[in-house]
Amino acid sequence: MRYYGSVYRPPSEARSLIVQVTYGCSHNTCAFCSMYKEKRFAVRPLEEVLEDFRMAREVYRHIEKVFLADGDALVRRASELYVILDTVRELFPECRQVTSYASPSSIRVRTEEELRTLREKGLTMVYMGLESGSDEVLTLMRKGHPAAEIIEMGQKVRQCGIALSVTAITGLGGPELLERHALDTAKAFNAMNPEYIGMLTLMVEPETPLYTWVREGKFQLLTQPQVLEETRLMVENLDSPGSVFRMNHASNYLVLRGTLNGDRDAMLREIDRAEHDLSRLRPESWRGL
Template identity: 60%
Template sequence: MRYKGKVYRPPSEAYSLIVQVTYGCSHNKCAFCDMYDDKHFAMRPMDEIREDFELARRVYRRVERVFLADGDALMRKTADLVEILGLVYGLFPECERVTCYASPTSLQIKSEDDLRLLRSKGLQMVYMGLESGCDAVLEKMQKGHTAADIVAAGQKARRCGLALSVTAISGLGSVEHWREHAVDTARAVSEMKPDYLGLLTLMVEPGTPLEKWVREGSFTLLSPLEVLKETELFLQHVDSEGTVFRANHASNYLTLKGTLNGDRDTLLGQIAAALEGRRDLKPEFLRAL
């Protein structure tokens, strides 16, 4: 397989065949992110995509899951994606799932007919970054969209039959906006009701605008216990029945897993135990992205 630059995938795609169909991220301006700083966003040539899938068929006995990389594969033309999906299921009839990252922009650009067509051709789920439901935080972090924009994109994906996995980032509001970040993110998630919600915890990457703000003192990071208080407030306000909730990323201080809203009390109890010192938190040196 041939890969250009750094390649990322969601934790749940750890055992998936990963093939780049685009390079980089279509936005690539978020102040906290350095994931695709080594390349410009571009469409990968279709002949290279075809060659990689054909190589994978020769190498792997079974391919049950496929993840289409990089950071916004949905930005490709619908006709291209239909061809790619046909290639996947033609070469790998045993394939059970194809997924990709999507941005609010690519979901806005695609018509509902396009999204329904892609779902009918076998694109089961898209991963989208919400990060925060607070507009002040989104603006500070240069997300490029309001919370309402992101919510509308997520609702559109679900309306068209696509499963939706959303990420949010604990601590992104800093000490200044942590309450608004928690409550407004809960509201945004409640309005989207995604199938999956992954809650990461902010880490400061060298060379990003966020790193400069932290160094200069204009952004104050939350302590581990403050992160837990923020998560507690989020869980107290979210209403997203049936959403699979995970805060088990390498960046999280405390592992939390459950299904909303039914496991809310259990999750809050685990947070309370940690706040009272009855559960250990992950030490800083073990955290990672």
């Protein structure tokens, strides 16, 4: 495949055919994020996109999953997204899942009719970063959207029949906003009730504003016990029936998995065990993005 710059994908898309539909991220100013810094956001020429799919059909005998990269494929014109999805369905009749990243901005520009048509043509799920349910944390981290807007756009996606996977980041508010971050993030998840909830743990990447803040002492990272404290507070307040919860990213100190709300108590017991024995946590040197 022909890729421009670094290409990122959710962990669950490891076995997917990845085709760049756009380049970079349309926002790309989050203080904690180092992704897509080497390229400006742009919409890739449609014919190039379609050529990549035709090339893939010649090379791969069986494609079950397709991920539309880069950071914000949904900002393309709806008519062009329809052509892309029609092409996927025509070339890969065996394909059972087409997904992409989405932002509150790209969801907002799509009408409900457009979203429903995208679902009918094969867009099965989008991944959206909540990061935090706290407006204080979102403002600090330059997310560009208040929590209420992110929640509204997540609800809009689900109402139009597209599955939703939402991620947040433990530790993003530092010690001062630990409680607010945990409680408001749980509240936001509950309001959206997404099919999937994914939790990462904050890692500081070079060449980001957050990296500078940490070095200058303007932002304090959570200790491992504080990460567990924040995680416990959030999990205790989750009420999102049916949501598949995953905290098994390489950045996480503690692995948690389950389906809400039934597995919530079991996950809390795992946090209990980790709080009493920190050796159960992933060593710092093993963490990664």
